[in-house]
Amino acid sequence: MIRAASLRGFGPLVRGLGGDPGELLRRFGLDPTALTSDDALVPITSHDRMLDAAARELSCPDFGLRLAASQDITILGPIAVAIEASETVWEALACASRFMFIHSPALSVSVEPDPRGARGVIALAYRKDLRESTYSPQAIELGIALMHRIAASILGDRYGLRSVELSHPPQSSVERYREYFGAEVGFGGPVAALRAQSALLDETFEGANAAIRERALAHLASRVDPRMTTEAQVRLAVADLLGSAPSSLDRVARLLRMHPRTLQRRLADEGTTFARAVDDVRRDAAHRYLTTTDLPLTQVAALVGFAEQSALTRAVRRWEGASPRAVRRSTPG
Incomplete structure (x- = not known):
């Protein structure tokens, strides 16, 4: 499914090209009222097939680009x-x-x-x-x-x-x-x-507001994807906190709206631990920074949640079998 907000501007665009948005929606099994309700859910395959059909039938090969121009x-x-x-x-x-x-x-x-x-x-x-x-x-x-x-x-x-x-x-x-x-x-x-x-x-945002962001994240975290494993939820939460706030068990459990002991038990049921999940996220982030950027190692350390560069060096040697500088030098580019 996809939120019907993705179709914002679809009606005016189709009509401007000489088409009938209602007919297109009905042909692909979509309720025309979806155009007036951002939070309605529509099947993404029907949504996408309709966009391709509109581009083809209305002789508008840049249909997707034009639709994006009416969205934000x-x-x-x-x-x-x-x-x-x-x-x-x-x-x-x-x-x-x-x-x-x-x-x-x-x-x-x-x-x-x-x-x-x-x-x-x-x-x-x-x-x-x-x-x-x-x-x-x-x-x-x-x-x-x-x-x-x-x-x-x-x-x-x-x-x-x-x-x-x-x-x-x-x-x-x-x-x-x-x-x-x-x-x-x-x-x-x-x-x-x-x-x-x-x-x-x-790069920083002028509108940054830690309090609003914390409340927004708490609201979003209450709408967890039911298909996602607990380990995947933890990894995403840790990745979101990485470099900006400590990825403690209590903090992550609060974001996921569960008791820390419940979180630990669910991770154990999946054959892993909180510490292992944090370590995996740090490893992936460190590898990405070392192989795709020229950031100073002190900054890489901070971005992956280490207080000292020496802690990053020890961790990278454990993960990669080499120093951070050696990992960076071994990357083509």
């Missing part, structure tokens, strides 16, 4: 509140990654190594779980274009977009993509993503 961060509902109250881009992305299932369980955003292998560059990836629903070029373009609009509106000139990556061939002219994104666009890559300098993660 508010289509994410309560997730938007937590994002806008975050202190840094990293915190905002961690929040979006952790709670995107509320918008649609089939969609995800994440920070990943640059698919082109450039040092100091990261990919803000946008994915659809193809086990849940079929691939849709127009829906992917809608999602990545909306991510671009949100980043540009919040960060302005600090955004520094390097290029855009799409997994499918061009749906409209390459010039149209360049006009929309203001940057180079590559096609046929492994993932849809926005490429930017890794320093972007440290």
Whole structure:
């Protein structure tokens, strides 16, 4: 499913192209009243197939890009509140990654190594779980274009977009993509993503508000994806706290709305422990920072939750069998 907010602007766009939005919705088994209720849930496969059909039948190959132009961060509902109250881009992305299932369980955003292998560059990836629903070029373009609009509106000139990556061939002219994104666009890559300098993660938001963010996160945490294991919930919560607040058992248990002993018992039932989950998240984050950025090791240590660089060095030797500098040197780029 996906929240009907994703169709905001669909009616006016279709009518402006000479089409009938109600007929399209009914043909794909969707209730036309979904256009007036952001929180209504619609099947994501029908939603995406309808976007592809609208682009084809209305001779509008940039349909997804046009639809994104009429949307903004508010289509994410309560997730938007937590994002806008975050202190840094990293915190905002961690929040979006952790709670995107509320918008649609089939969609995800994440920070990943640059698919082109450039040092100091990261990919803000946008994915659809193809086990849940079929691939849709127009829906992917809608999602990545909306991510671009949100980043540009919040960060302005600090955004520094390097290029855009799409997994499918061009749906409209390459010039149209360049006009929309203001940057180079590559096609046929492994993932849809926005490429930017890794320093972007440290950019701060003027509207940061720790109290509002804490309340928003508590509200979002009460809407846990029922399909998610306790270990996965813990890993997401720790990743959200990493570098900004201690990832203690009590704090994470409070975010997940359960007693610490209950949390420990559920993790034990899944064959793991809280300490192991925290260690795994730190390991993944440290590897990402060491292999995709040039951040000083003292800063990497702080970002993964260590008070001292020496603690990072000991941990990386345990995880990787080498020092942090050796891990960084061994990465191509």
